[in-house]
Amino acid sequence: EVQLVQSGTEVKKPGESLKISCKGSGYSFTTYWIAWVRQMPGKGLELMGVIYPGDSDTRYSPSFQGQVTISADKSINTAYLQWNSLEVSDTAIYYCARRAETYEYFVPWGQGTLVTVSS
Amino acid sequence: DIQMTQSPSTLSASVGDRVTITCRASQSISRWLAWYQQKPGKAPNLLIYKASTLESGVPSRFSGSGSGTEFTLTISSLQPDDFATYYCQQYNSNPLTFGGGTKVEIK
Numbered sequence: 001e002v003q004l005v006q007s008g009t010e011v012k013k014p015g016e017s018l019k020i021s022c023k024g025s026g027y028s029f030t031t032y033w034i035a036w037v038r039q040m041p042g043k044g045l046e047l048m049g050v051i052y053p054g055d056s057d058t059r060y061s062p063s064f065q066g067q068v069t070i071s072a073d074k075s076i077n078t079a080y081l082q083w084n085s086l087e088v089s090d091t092a093i094y095y096c097a098r099r100a101e102t103y104e105y106f107v108p109w110g111q112g113t114l115v116t117v118s119s
Numbered sequence: 120d121i122q123m124t125q126s127p128s129t130l131s132a133s134v135g136d137r138v139t140i141t142c143r144a145s146q147s148i149s150r151w152l153a154w155y156q157q158k159p160g161k162a163p164n165l166l167i168y169k170a171s172t173l174e175s176g177v178p179s180r181f182s183g184s185g186s187g188t189e190f191t192l193t194i195s196s197l198q199p200d201d202f203a204t205y206y207c208q209q210y211n212s213n214p215l216t217f218g219g220g221t222k223v224e225i226k
Contacts, residue, residue, distance in 0.1 A: 045155075045163065045206055045217040061214040062120075095162055104210035105153035107174065109162035 002026040004034075004096050004110035011116045012086050019082040020113045022096030029077040030054035033099035035106055036070060036081045040092045050099065051079055086117045121145050121209050125218035131226040138194040140221045142207035147187045151211040154183055154192045157220075158203045166205075167192065197223070 007021040022034065036048040049060035053072040060070070069082040079096055094113050097106035122145035132138050142152065150170040155163040165174045167183040170190055180195045194201055202225055207218040 044220045045208075047215045047217070059213070097163075100168070103151070103168065104215055105165060105168045105208060106155075106163075107165040109164070112162050 002098065002108055004098060004108060006094075006096060006110040006113045009114045009116075011118070014086060014088055014117055014119055016086050016117075017082070017084050018086055018115065019080050020094060020115065022079045022081075022110050024077045024079070024098065027098075030074050032101065033104075034072065034079040035097045035099055036068075036079075037095045037097060037106075037109075038064075038092050039095065039112075045095075048081070048094075053077075053079060086115075088117050088119070090115060091117050120214055121148060121212060121216055123207055123209055123216050123218035125205075125207060125221050127221060128219065129222045129224060131224045132197050133226045134197055134199060136197045136226075138197050138201075138223060140192045140205055140223075142185075142190045142192070142218050144188045144190075144209055144211075148209045148211035150186045151209060152183075152185070152190050153208045153210065154181075155206045155208065156201075156203045157206065163206060194223075 003025050005023050030053050033050045033052050035050045038046045047061050048064040049070045051058045051070045051072050053074045058070050072079045096110040124143045126141045152170045154167040157163040166177050171183045182193045184191050204220045204222045206220050
């Protein structure tokens with residue numbers, strides 16, 4: 001079974017750093033793009049960026065360029081989303097999702113990681 | 120960026136109703152459109168891709184149609200498990216974008 005399992009809930013203060021993870025299993029992790037998607041409280045879905053774990057080729061959506069860092073460690077089948085300095089506005093659920101092999105829709109999705117940033 | 124606009128934003132319906140959700144793109148996206156279902160507290164789940172191709176395991180009461188700039192998701196007979204929020208997503212060009220969502224509520 002193809003599965004993406006994300007790290008757990010995080011509660012942070014503004015200015016702190018954070019790295020959350022997404023571990024893939026049940027498929028060849030290096031040959032499928034992984035996306036990170038933000039869902040702010042009560043809002044819709046926003047694509048943040050994608051990474052190809054095989055060679056770490058990374059592409060960011062314009063709104064998120066420079067705000068976060070996406071990386072991957074193919075030796076442990078894990079993708080990451082990282083912030084250097086969190087803001088209250090980063091409070092959201094973050095999902096990872098596997099891109100389909102040929103086209104850019106997403107299946108399956110991880111269970112989501114809730115990140116709360118509050119002073 | 121291609122803007123995706125869904126309507127309505129909320130829909131009240133009863134079990135057994137036929138439900139239609141519309142997604143409009145700000146420019147032509149051919150048939151490069153996916154639909155997802157998201158239940159409260161859960162991750163989105165792919166229902167349909169390439170506008171009308173049903174993902175494996177998705178009930179046949181779900182169907183999609185359209186091309187160019189206008190698309191629809193239809194649930195032929197609404198079931199209790201279908202009360203959720205539905206999102207469209209275009210994958211014609213980057214950045215990939217989602218619609219704002221349609222919440223299907225119990226009438």
